[in-house]
Amino acid sequence: MDYRVFGNQIVLRIDRGEEVMETIVKLCEKEKINLGSIVGLGAADHLVMGLYDVEKQEFSEIKLDKPLEITSIVGNITEMDGKPYLHVHINASDAEGHTYGGHLKAVRISGTSEIFITVIDGHVGREKDSITNTGLNLFKFD
Template sequence: MEYRKFNNQYVIRIDKGEEICAKLKEVAQKENIKLAYLTGIGAAGKVTAGVFDTKEKVFKGHTWEGDLEIVSIGGNINTMNGETYTHFHISVADEAGNVYGGHLTEAVISGTGELVLTEIDGVVDRKFDEEIGLNLFEF
């Protein structure tokens, strides 16, 4: 991974074999980023993403492997109990043009990842909501 900062934006290249969530958390911790949003594209060989089951209050994931184009990745970085917290969603397409996605758990780069992380001046923490079963923004 390599990245460069321009004002409040980080242009990030994630390399083959590297995992997106881990690398973005690494950047956030190294640069002391407390609040940011993400956008990007790339190519992955393995992606695990899913949906939140609101009745069971658990994430149900799927894993896709092969040549996958990252059509879009987005989300945010903030804090929970003062620690770095990441929340990303992803859409990937296979060679047949089928698109899959959801809440991102893991994405291993197969070619490259081209991401832009925009830092926001401020702090928004998260707190677990018992009724919903998710870590929600706390203002």
Template sequence: MDYRRFGNTIIARMDKGEEILEQVKEIALREKISLASVQALGAVDQFTVGVFKTEEKEYLANEFQGSFEIVSLTGTINTMHDEFYCHLHMSAGNEKGEVFGGHLNRAVISATCEMVIHVIDGKVDRYHDEEIGLNLFRF
């Protein structure tokens, strides 16, 4: 992984074999990011995405392996209890044009991932909402 910072924008290149969430965390900690938006594209050969079932208050995870292009990767970097927190969603398509996506749990890069991180001046922490079962923004 390599990246450059231009003011409040970070342009990152993640490389084959690297796991996306690990690399986002490394950048966020190194750059002391407490609030940012994330967008990316690239290619992965392994990924796990989930869907939150509201009534059961649990995620259902789906694992994929093969050749996939990241169609969309978007989300936020912020904090929870003043510690790094990242919330990303990803959609990826296969050679048939089928697209799978959801809450990103894990993704291993097969070629490259090009990411843009827009750092936002400020801080938004999270808290766990027992009624909903999710970690929500606290303003």
């Protein structure tokens, strides 16, 4: 990992063998980021993503272990229990052009990943949904 800060923008390079979610959390802890948005792309060789079933209140999980082109990473950074909380989705395609997408749990970089983080001056937390009981961690505004 290497990165540079330009005002409220962070340009992040994630290197071969590094895991994207872990790397972004480490960066958030180091730079004390508790609110922001994430966009990126890259190449991967291991992907774990899911789909949340609101009725069952659980994630299904899909694991892919093959070369993938990450066509889009998009998400946000908030805070829950005093720690960075990432909510990130991913789209990726394989050599045959099959496209996969869902809630990102983990992705290991095979080449490089280029991530842009916009840091927002403010605070938004997360709390378990007590309004409609979806089981999701919803935005909590101060």
